[in-house]
Amino acid sequence: MQTVEKIQLSEGQMSALDAGEMVSIPALWEEFESFLAETNYRAEYHNDHIIIMGLARFIHEVLVRNIIYLLKGFYLSNPFYVAVSNVDLRRDGKRRHYNGDVVVVKG
Numbered sequence: 001m002q003t004v005e006k007i008q009l010s011e012g013q014m015s016a017l018d019a020g021e022m023v024s025i026p027a028l029w030e031e032f033e034s035f036l037a038e039t040n041y042r043a044e045y046h047n048d049h050i051i052i053m054g055l056a057r058f059i060h061e062v063l064v065r066n067i068i069y070l071l072k073g074f075y076l077s078n079p080f081y082v083a084v085s086n087v088d089l090r091r092d093g094k095r096r097h098y099n100g101d102v103v104v105v106k107g
Contacts, residue, residue: 007035007050017041020054029095036097045097053099064101071104081105 013023027035032045044051056064064084071082082104089098 017054023052025050
């Protein structure tokens with residue numbers, strides 16, 4: 001059985017996140033899942049890296065709100081739902097995990 005290292009952020013990485021920057025950490029899938037269960041940060045996993053994003057800036061939130069408004073109008077009479085960024089996305093059969101700003105779901 002493989003031992004999973006516990007990932008801890010350095011002071012520099014936490015400062016970068018507090019400044020709204022992105023931090024990338026090489027990691028195994030199992031390390032990511034362990035990290036995701038224990039962290040307060042939004043994290044993604046792509047190409048064997050944990051990607052951690054700092055807090056979104058105001059302009060980002062305004063743009064996401066406008067995109068949601070446009071999509072809701074576009075899909076108004078269709079069987080689609082528009083969800084905000086609290087929806088995690090995983091690709092079937094792939095070790096990838098993403099946090100979409102906006103997610104459109106059919107059905």
